[in-house]
Amino acid sequence: MxxxxxxxxxxxxxxxxxxxxxxxxxxxxxxxxxxxxxxxxxxxxxxxxxxxxxxxxxxxxxxxxxxxxxxxxxxxxxxxxxxxxxxxxxxxxxxxxxxxxxxxxxxxxxxANVATLGEKFKGAGRNEANVVCVTLGTGVGGGAISNHQLVHGATGAAGEFGHITVDTKQRFACNCGKRGCLETVASATGVVNLTYYYYEELQFETVLKDAIQEKSLQAKMVFDAAKDGDEFALYVIKKVAKHLAFAFSIISVMTNPKYIIIGGGVSRAGQFLVDHIETYYKTMTFAPAAESTKIVTATLGxxxxxxxxxxxxxxxxxxxxx
Ligand SMILES: [Zn+2]
CATH class of the missing domain: 3.30.420.40 (ATPase, nucleotide binding domain)
Structure with a gap:
């Protein structure tokens, strides 16, 4: 026991x-x-x-x-x-x-590391030796397992995928003190950041208009609108997916995981989000790494x-x- x-x-x-x-x-x-x-x-x-x-x-x-x-x-x-x-x-x-x-x-x-180990053993990782987990919640956390072992690194910062700089324009400040982190464009907060940003820039017609103007927007509303075919919401979700795919392309050549597991509240968008990430991931990732890697959602909650x-x-x- x-x-x-x-x-x-x-x-x-x-x-x-x-x-x-x-x-x-x-x-x-x-x-x-x-x-x-x-x-x-x-x-x-x-x-x-x-x-x-x-x-x-x-x-x-x-x-x-x-x-x-x-x-x-x-x-x-x-x-x-x-x-x-x-x-x-x-x-x-x-x-x-x-x-x-x-x-x-x-x-x-x-x-984040223990959640990764849990998903590796009993969840979406199917007990594979090489697994990565990226948790998209209020922030973005993560963990990497290489050859059945959690990777900790020299100072324990291995697996902090939320702080990979993916937004080269560095539009938003991150809690870590840096700008342009994955967390600023792909967490629940990040989805909202991008929605406000592109609405301001493009002035699209969208069902999200009221929520944007009242500043009461939540990430789930953007995903739901995108699934319902709202063009602006879909535009934003594609941007989110592209940032995630970029980070995953880097992760993939580091540890070449069998599974990249997406967890956290944002992952409830499910296959819809995975499909959009995969579209970019396939073209952005070194082919021998991409062909062995599956993007899946977490199963253990x-x-x-x-x-x-x-x-x-x-x-x-x-x-x-x-
Ligand atoms: Zn950061």
């Missing part, structure tokens, strides 16, 4: 998972971010103990604890360098703290992070990869 938690700013998604990463039991607890988030790990541990008892298990029956956290992680030491959503500041060694609490091996990684956190224990403890 493996214990796993996907720790978020509002809730922690917890689970007891078997050695093949099937969920035995899953539940959520509210994240208590008071007192600089110092209660969070203890609350997770206490909840594990309580729920293990309901399935007649003890802590000692478990091979380890995998934790996903919303911030930059030094994977070797299991140290997080701040997590605004958790009210954690500075460097905190989560791995050693939770090992002391539980007496079990603990592995910690950031939420909110369970991806928790399953992937358990996947850390499967990979690094049970299968002994270091």
């Amino acid at each position: 493996i214990l796993a938690a996907d720790i978020g700013g509002t809730t922690c998604k917890l689970g007891i998972v078997d050695n093949d990463l099937n969920i035995i039991k899953k539940w959520e607890i509210v994240t208590n971010t008071e007192d600089n988030g110092t209660h969070i790990l203890k609350n997770v541990y206490d909840s594990f103990v309580k729920h293990l008892a309901t399935v007649n298990l003890k802590i000692e029956d478990c091979a380890g604890v995998g934790l996903g956290v919303p911030g930059p992680v030094d994977f070797e030491s299991g140290t997080i360098n701040g997590a605004i959503n958790l009210n954690w500041h500075g460097k905190i060694n989560i791995k050693s703290q939770f090992e002391k609490l539980s007496g079990l091996p603990v592995y910690v990684d950031n939420d 909110n369970d991806a992070g928790m399953i992937g956190a358990a996947g850390l224990i499967k990979t690094y403890v049970m299968e002994g990869n270091k």
Whole structure:
């Protein structure tokens, strides 16, 4: 058995998972971010103990604890360098703290990486050795798995696909302090950014006109209008798809993934978005890389992070990869 938690700013998604990463039991607890988030790990541990008892298990029956956290992680030491959503500041060694609490091996990684590992093992990645996940939500996150291993890189920034500069005009500022990032043109916020920009520039007739003028536009409205044949909305979605294809063409020659998995809220646009990305991707990508790569949407939804956190224990403890 493996214990796993996907720790978020509002809730922690917890689970007891078997050695093949099937969920035995899953539940959520509210994240208590008071007192600089110092209660969070203890609350997770206490909840594990309580729920293990309901399935007649003890802590000692478990091979380890995998934790996903919303911030930059030094994977070797299991140290997080701040997590605004958790009210954690500075460097905190989560791995050693939770090992002391539980007496079990603990592995910690950031939420985008564990979600990638979850999709690799049990979702759209079909347990392939080389898989990439790009999460299109409010921002754009991601993770890369090469030869069954998450790629962390020299300082843990590998897989931060949201900050590939794809908009050479660098029209929009990114949260990272740079301009022109994929996140500024392909996240939910990015879709809205581009819609406002092109409406201003082109003054197209569109069903989105009222929402644009009221500044109440949401990404889903643009996708829905495009699917319904609104020419302006379709124009914007093609721009979004082209930026994504450009980023994917770079990713494809880095790790040559079998699957590029699109997750997050924007991925609910589904095959419609995939089809538009593929049109550009095929012409923009080095052919030997493109021919082996499939663009697919994520299948695990909110369970991806928790399953992937358990996947850390499967990979690094049970299968002994270091
Ligand atoms: Zn950025």
